Amino acid sequence: MRSRRLLALGLAVGSLLGIGLYARRGTSQERIDLYFADGSLVSLHGDSPQAAVLLAHAREALRAAGA
Amino acid sequence: MTEPLDELIEISSQIDAAVLFDSAGKVIASTLPEDRAARLASSARALFEEAGRAGEGDPTQVEAATVAGSLFVVSDGKNLIAASTSPEPTAGLVFYDLKSTLRAAAKPEPKPKAKPKPKPRAPAKKNAKP
Numbered sequence: 112m113r114s115r116r117l118l119a120l121g122l123a124v125g126s127l128l129g130i131g132l133y134a135r136r137g138t139s140q141e142r143i144d145l146y147f148a149d150g151s152l153v154s155l156h157g158d159s160p161q162a163a164v165l166l167a168h169a170r171e172a173l174r175a176a177g178a
Numbered sequence: 179m180t181e182p183l184d185e186l187i188e189i190s191s192q193i194d195a196a197v198l199f200d201s202a203g204k205v206i207a208s209t210l211p212e213d214r215a216a217r218l219a220s221s222a223r224a225l226f227e228e229a230g231r232a233g234e235g236d237p238t239q240v241e242a243a244t245v246a247g248s249l250f251v252v253s254d255g256k257n258l259i260a261a262s263t264s265p266e267p268t269a270g271l272v273f274y275d276l277k278s279t280l281r282a283a284a285k286p287e288p289k290p291k292a293k294p295k296p297k298p299r300a301p302a303k304k305n306a307k308p
Contacts, residue, residue, distance in 0.1 A: 140243065140245060140266075141243060141244050142242075142243050143229070143232075143241070143242050143243075144240065144241040144242075144243070144269070145229050145232070145240055146237055146238055146239040146240070146241075146273075147234075147235060147236075147237055147238060148238050155232065161232045162232075164232075165225055165228055165229055165232060165240075165242060166242060166244060168221050168222075168225035168228060169225055169242030170244055170246070171217070171221040172217075172218050172221035172222050172225065172249050172260065173247050173262050175214045175218040175221060176194060176195040176210065176218050176247075176249075177194070177195065177210075
């Protein structure tokens, strides 16, 4: 009986950990790439404060597009 | 919907929706209904302007990758085009198609050829009988 409880608890903790890691993976995929006329590229990671404003506009645009 | 965007949707399987607009945000052509096209153009324009402040100088093209999908914005200095795709698209191909569409939209439409004027008929010869 006790081992079953431990197993259930282990599964629950593992699931929560998995969800957390998956959510974190999703956030880390977000980024902004800026391409300039001289061929240079600036990539802003999704976690940066500069990207946060740009990503808010992008999400609104994607909502309008029905994505 | 205008011809360049028709072609864009036809050739690019990655693009879900697109809108062509001027630097003031006025929609020129779109694959979306009017109200959604205006919202997409407004947000894409705000993103592009903000991107100019975030980077060093004005960008010519921007990709915003989110979990829900990606938004691409390309400018030719006069007009802009914005397109949405599903997550993780092939960015190079999408940018190429968008730039081609912008170029096609910037070309003036060919003038229809003027019809040649009909030649005036020669006056009928009268048979002068003696």
